[in-house]
Amino acid sequence: MHRPKLNRAPDDADLAKVISQGIQPEMPGAWQLSPREVKSLVAYVRTLGSIPLEPLPGDPARGESLFKTKGCGACHMIRGQGSGYGPELTDIGSKRSAAFLRESLVAPEAVVPDDFVMVELVTASGTTIRGVRMNEDTFSIQIKEASGELHSYRKSVLKDLRKLRGKSPMPSYEGALKADEMNDLIAYLASLRGNS
Amino acid sequence: MKRSLLFLLATLATAQVRYERIANADSEPGNWLTYSRNLLGHRYSPLDQITPANVAGLKVKWAYQFPDTRNEVSPIVADGVMYITGPNSAAALDIHTGRPFWKWKRPVPSDYQSIGFGRVNRGPAILDDKLFVATLDCELVALDIKSGQERWSTKVADYKPGYSLTLAPLAIPGKVVVGVSGGEAGIRGFVDAYDAQTGKRAWRFWTIPGPGEPGHESWSGDAWKTGGGSTWVTGSYDPQLNLVYWGVGNPGPDWNGDDRPGDNLYTCSLVALDGSTGALRWHFQFTPHDTHDWDATHVPVLFEGEVRGRKRKLIGVANRNAFYYALDRETGEFVAGRAYAKQTWANGLDDRGRPMVVPGNEPSEEGKLVWPNLNGATVWFSPSYSPRTGLFYVAVREVGATYFKREAEFKPGTFFAGGGEQTLPSEDEWGAIRALEATTGRIEWEFRLKSAPWAGVLSTGGGLVFGGTNEGNFFALDAKSGKALWDFQTGGQVAANPIAFNIDGREHIAVSANRVLYVFGL
Numbered sequence A: 001m002h003r004p005k006l007n008r009a010p011d012d013a014d015l016a017k018v019i020s021q022g023i024q025p026e027m028p029g030a031w032q033l034s035p036r037e038v039k040s041l042v043a044y045v046r047t048l049g050s051i052p053l054e055p056l057p058g059d060p061a062r063g064e065s066l067f068k069t070k071g072c073g074a075c076h077m078i079r080g081q082g083s084g085y086g087p088e089l090t091d092i093g094s095k096r097s098a099a100f101l102r103e104s105l106v107a108p109e110a111v112v113p114d115d116f117v118m119v120e121l122v123t124a125s126g127t128t129i130r131g132v133r134m135n136e137d138t139f140s141i142q143i144k145e146a147s148g149e150l151h152s153y154r155k156s157v158l159k160d161l162r163k164l165r166g167k168s169p170m171p172s173y174e175g176a177l178k179a180d181e182m183n184d185l186i187a188y189l190a191s192l193r194g195n196s
Numbered sequence B: 001m002k003r004s005l006l007f008l009l010a011t012l013a014t015a016q017v018r019y020e021r022i023a024n025a026d027s028e029p030g031n032w033l034t035y036s037r038n039l040l041g042h043r044y045s046p047l048d049q050i051t052p053a054n055v056a057g058l059k060v061k062w063a064y065q066f067p068d069t070r071n072e073v074s075p076i077v078a079d080g081v082m083y084i085t086g087p088n089s090a091a092a093l094d095i096h097t098g099r100p101f102w103k104w105k106r107p108v109p110s111d112y113q114s115i116g117f118g119r120v121n122r123g124p125a126i127l128d129d130k131l132f133v134a135t136l137d138c139e140l141v142a143l144d145i146k147s148g149q150e151r152w153s154t155k156v157a158d159y160k161p162g163y164s165l166t167l168a169p170l171a172i173p174g175k176v177v178v179g180v181s182g183g184e185a186g187i188r189g190f191v192d193a194y195d196a197q198t199g200k201r202a203w204r205f206w207t208i209p210g211p212g213e214p215g216h217e218s219w220s221g222d223a224w225k226t227g228g229g230s231t232w233v234t235g236s237y238d239p240q241l242n243l244v245y246w247g248v249g250n251p252g253p254d255w256n257g258d259d260r261p262g263d264n265l266y267t268c269s270l271v272a273l274d275g276s277t278g279a280l281r282w283h284f285q286f287t288p289h290d291t292h293d294w295d296a297t298h299v300p301v302l303f304e305g306e307v308r309g310r311k312r313k314l315i316g317v318a319n320r321n322a323f324y325y326a327l328d329r330e331t332g333e334f335v336a337g338r339a340y341a342k343q344t345w346a347n348g349l350d351d352r353g354r355p356m357v358v359p360g361n362e363p364s365e366e367g368k369l370v371w372p373n374l375n376g377a378t379v380w381f382s383p384s385y386s387p388r389t390g391l392f393y394v395a396v397r398e399v400g401a402t403y404f405k406r407e408a409e410f411k412p413g414t415f416f417a418g419g420g421e422q423t424l425p426s427e428d429e430w431g432a433i434r435a436l437e438a439t440t441g442r443i444e445w446e447f448r449l450k451s452a453p454w455a456g457v458l459s460t461g462g463g464l465v466f467g468g469t470n471e472g473n474f475f476a477l478d479a480k481s482g483k484a485l486w487d488f489q490t491g492g493q494v495a496a497n498p499i500a501f502n503i504d505g506r507e508h509i510a511v512s513a514n515r516v517l518y519v520f521g522l
Helices: A012-021 A035-047 A060-069 A098-106 A179-191 B002-015 B019-023
Strands: A117-122 A128-136 A140-144 A150-154 A160-165 B059-065 B076-078 B081-086 B089-094 B100-105 B125-127 B130-134 B139-144 B150-155 B170-172 B175-179 B190-195 B201-206 B236-238 B243-247 B269-274 B280-285 B301-307 B310-318 B323-328 B334-339 B346-349 B355-357 B368-370 B384-386 B391-398 B401-405 B419-423 B430-437 B443-449 B458-460 B464-468 B473-478 B484-489 B499-503 B506-513 B516-521
Touching: A012 A035, A060 A179, A098 A179, A117 A140, A128 A150, B019 B125, B019 B170, B076 B125, B089 B130, B125 B170, B139 B175, B170 B236, B175 B243, B190 B243, B236 B301, B301 B334, B310 B391, B323 B346, B334 B346, B384 B458, B391 B443, B430 B464, B458 B499, B464 B506
Parallel strands: none
Antiparallel strands: A117 A128, A117 A160, A128 A140, A140 A150, B059 B516, B076 B081, B081 B089, B089 B100, B125 B130, B130 B139, B139 B150, B170 B175, B175 B190, B190 B201, B236 B243, B243 B269, B269 B280, B301 B310, B310 B323, B323 B334, B346 B355, B368 B401, B384 B391, B391 B430, B401 B419, B430 B443, B458 B464, B464 B473, B473 B484, B499 B506, B506 B516
C-alpha cells in the first residue's frame, strides 16, 4: 500500500496537529475544524496516496547508469549515495509524476518551489559566495555552496545580498540527453519509491 | 514591637495592588501592574538603565518553560513576583530565579472548540489581592495572589456556541473588564465588567445593538443576531474621563456581506464606554460593512497631542485595515489619519475619517487580490507609545491575499465565515517595525523584518524599542532612528508582547518565545 510521505506528519497524530495548528508562518491552522472534523480530514489526506506507477517508455536500468555517468550524483543523493546539495531523490518517483520529472530535467527553473532560493552574497572581505539558502531570519542567513560547504552570515556585515528567486543551480538537460536517454532517466527516477 | 508592627503593615501594603497603584504606574516603574503597564495603553516603561550605549551587553538571566507551546502572554510584575498565564493556567514566579511559588490550572472541557483563533491566553490582570485570569471556556477566575487558590469564578458566556476568552482582563476602579473571542462563529459580541470583590457582573455592552437601540438600523433582518463584533483584545482606560476604550471585531459572516447590508455597527469600531455603567459615550467605525475580517481589536493608545496649536486628549489606533487614526478621546472626533502600510482597498480617508472605498475589492467567487490580508497590517499584538519621543511604534505586516466569497450557513458552534483567503507565497510577504508621529501617523522610520510579525513592541525610557520575529529573533532598536542595536535568537517564534521591570533595582526585559519565557538583563 502506498501512503504519501509527509515530512511534517509521519503519523496521523502529527498530521492532525499540522492541520489544526498550521505551519508557522506560511500555513494557517484550520482552527475552525472540530477534533472530529480534523480526524476525518486526516483520513482523507491518507487516502490520497502516492503517485501511481505508470507505464513509461524508458528503461530504468539504463536510466540508473545515465544518472551515474552524467554527474547527477554530484548534486543529488539516492539511498545514501551522492551529494546532498540538491533534493534527495530516494523516493522521488512516489512524489512526482513523470511529466513533472521531465519538466525538472528540461526546464528546471519552471518548477522551482517558492521556498527554494538561490543566494549570491559578497562578504565583508569582498568574496562572492553563491549557494542555496538553508535558512534565514531578520539578522542572519545560512547558505550551502555547491561544494557542500555551509556558511552563516550576519546580514549587517555583508557588502551585498541578492536573492535569485526562480533560479535553480540545476542545468537543463535538453539537448544534453538524447530522447531515448531522457526517457530512460525519467523511467529510473519514476521507479525510485524509497528504501524498501 | 512597634517596629515589627510597622514591618507587618509595610508587608501588607505591598501585598495589595490597590487601584491607585495601577493608575499611578509611573510612580513605581520597576513593576508592571496592568497589561500595557499603564491604563493608557502605552506599553512604555520609563526604566532607563538599558540604553543604546549598553544594550549590546544584554544577556539571558533566567528562562521558564511553559507546559504548552505558542505562548502569547504579557506578564504582570508586582512586588517581586511575576504572574503569567497560559490557556486555562496561571503561575506566580520568583523574579530572581523564575521558580514558581504556585501554579494553577483548570481543565479545558473536552467539547470546547476554538473557532477561528488559537488556544492562547495573553495575560492576567491584578487588583488588590487577586489575580484575574480569563479561560478559553469563558470563565473569569479570581485567584488569591499569594496562594493561587480560587477566590471566585464567574461564567462570562457559554463556550458551546463559540464564545471564548483569550485576552488579559483590564482592572479599573473596583471592576474587571473582559471581552470575548468568537467572531468567526456568528456570536453577538459584548464587553463585560465584573465586580472585583464578588465576581458579580456590573455591566454589559452589546457590540451589536438590538432592536430599538441606536445603531440597530445599520443591520438588516435578523443579521444582527449573528453579527459577530468580538472584543478579544484588552482595551484602555482614562481615569479622568472614566471612559473604557475597547476595540470591536469584524461582522459575521466575515467574507460574505450579502445578508447584512449596511454599516453593521459597532463592528470594526472603537467604542468609548462609561466605566461605571458601560453606557456608550461615542463610537468611531474604521471599516464600515467590513468583508475582509479587519477586526478593530487593538490596544487603544491614549496620549496628549497638539493639533493646530491646541493641546488635545487623543487616542491613536493603528488599524488592521492599514490606516492609522488619531481621534479626540473625549468626543470620538476624527483628527488625522493615513495609511501606514500597503493597502489597495481605499483611496484614503475623508475628512471624517471614513474610508473612500475603491469599488470591486470585495471577496468574490473567483477571488480578489487585496492588501492587507485578513490578519491585517497589524493585529492583536500591542503597539507602543513613548512620551519621550512622541512616536507610536507598531509591528507591521505587509501581506496581500486573494479573498474568496462562499455561502455562509449559520449553525451554532460552527465556523460562520462565508469564504476565506489565499495568501501570496511566503517569499512575497515581509514585515517592519514602524515609528509613526502619533498625532498625524506620518512614518518617521522603519526597520524591516524578514516576515510579517506576530509580536508586539515595547519602548523604554532608555531610548529603545524591543520587538520579535516569527523566526525567533528578539531585538532592540534605537527609538529615535530605528537602527538595530542588539538581537538574540530565542529558538522559537516570538508571538508575544515584551515587558520591562526591575529586579533589585536593575532593569530587565521579558518576552515569551513559543514555549519559553526569557528574562534579559545587563
